[in-house]
Amino acid sequence: DAMVIQNPRYQVTQFGKPVTLSCSQTLNHNVMYWYQQKSSQAPKLLFHYYDKDFNNEADTPDNFQSRRPNTSFCFLDIRSPGLGDAAMYLCATSRSGYNEQFFGPGTRLTVL
Amino acid sequence: GENVEQHPSTLSVQEGDSAVIKCTYSDSASNYFPWYKQELGKRPQLIIDIRSNVGEKKDQRIAVTLNKTAKHFSLHITETQPEDSAVYFCAAPFSGGYNKLIFGAGTRLAVHP
Numbered sequence: 001d002a003m004v005i006q007n008p009r010y011q012v013t014q015f016g017k018p019v020t021l022s023c024s025q026t027l028n029h030n031v032m033y034w035y036q037q038k039s040s041q042a043p044k045l046l047f048h049y050y051d052k053d054f055n056n057e058a059d060t061p062d063n064f065q066s067r068r069p070n071t072s073f074c075f076l077d078i079r080s081p082g083l084g085d086a087a088m089y090l091c092a093t094s095r096s097g098y099n100e101q102f103f104g105p106g107t108r109l110t111v112l
Numbered sequence: 113g114e115n116v117e118q119h120p121s122t123l124s125v126q127e128g129d130s131a132v133i134k135c136t137y138s139d140s141a142s143n144y145f146p147w148y149k150q151e152l153g154k155r156p157q158l159i160i161d162i163r164s165n166v167g168e169k170k171d172q173r174i175a176v177t178l179n180k181t182a183k184h185f186s187l188h189i190t191e192t193q194p195e196d197s198a199v200y201f202c203a204a205p206f207s208g209g210y211n212k213l214i215f216g217a218g219t220r221l222a223v224h225p
Contacts, residue, residue, distance in 0.1 A: 030211075031211045033212070040150070040199050040218065040220065041217070041218065042201055042215040042216065042217050042218050043156065043201075043215055045212055045213075048211065048212055050211050055211075055212070090155065090156070094211070096211050097144075097205050097206070097211030097212055097213065098143070098144040098205060099144075100146065100158045100161065101146075101148075101156075101158070101213065103155040103156050103157070104155060105154075105155050106155055
């Protein structure tokens, strides 16, 4: 049974054209995370929510925004994608920072 | 903030040999240390974790040891199999009290038949 679902799995966009990636969870976890991962590097945290409390990483570009309208859903908006934003975007959830993070399958973003 | 260093970056072993990956962390207050395995093209998945009240935890061929004095923890895989080939990431909680992990840079393990 899918627990963390990401849509779409593959997204192709043009340079500067906004995109929205979505994540949903059936685990009822408090925390939802968005990571960017390039070429088997470590996942890079962009931001996370504890319930509705939003936490942005200091080095996350302003180009990246997020919304969490309810417990189950979280969205990543990239307002003006650049070539450097091409990556795998991973959503994850956990009960807290001291518990297992469950990752979704990821959305691979291509920027043309 | 927390810093997590992971070594080696690549590891190549023969099937049946053991593999050891080591991570060091900076925040002595850290108390939760997970290990994630990421196969090519797939999501990271937790394979084992340890909390600071124990020094070792085992799950079949996988074990994690923790040395709080030296601030390091290690992943041990015995009797390696080709399906163990993957990238392994260690992690530790961010010391600022937020609900997030700091990941190590990863170790690419190749198990050769």
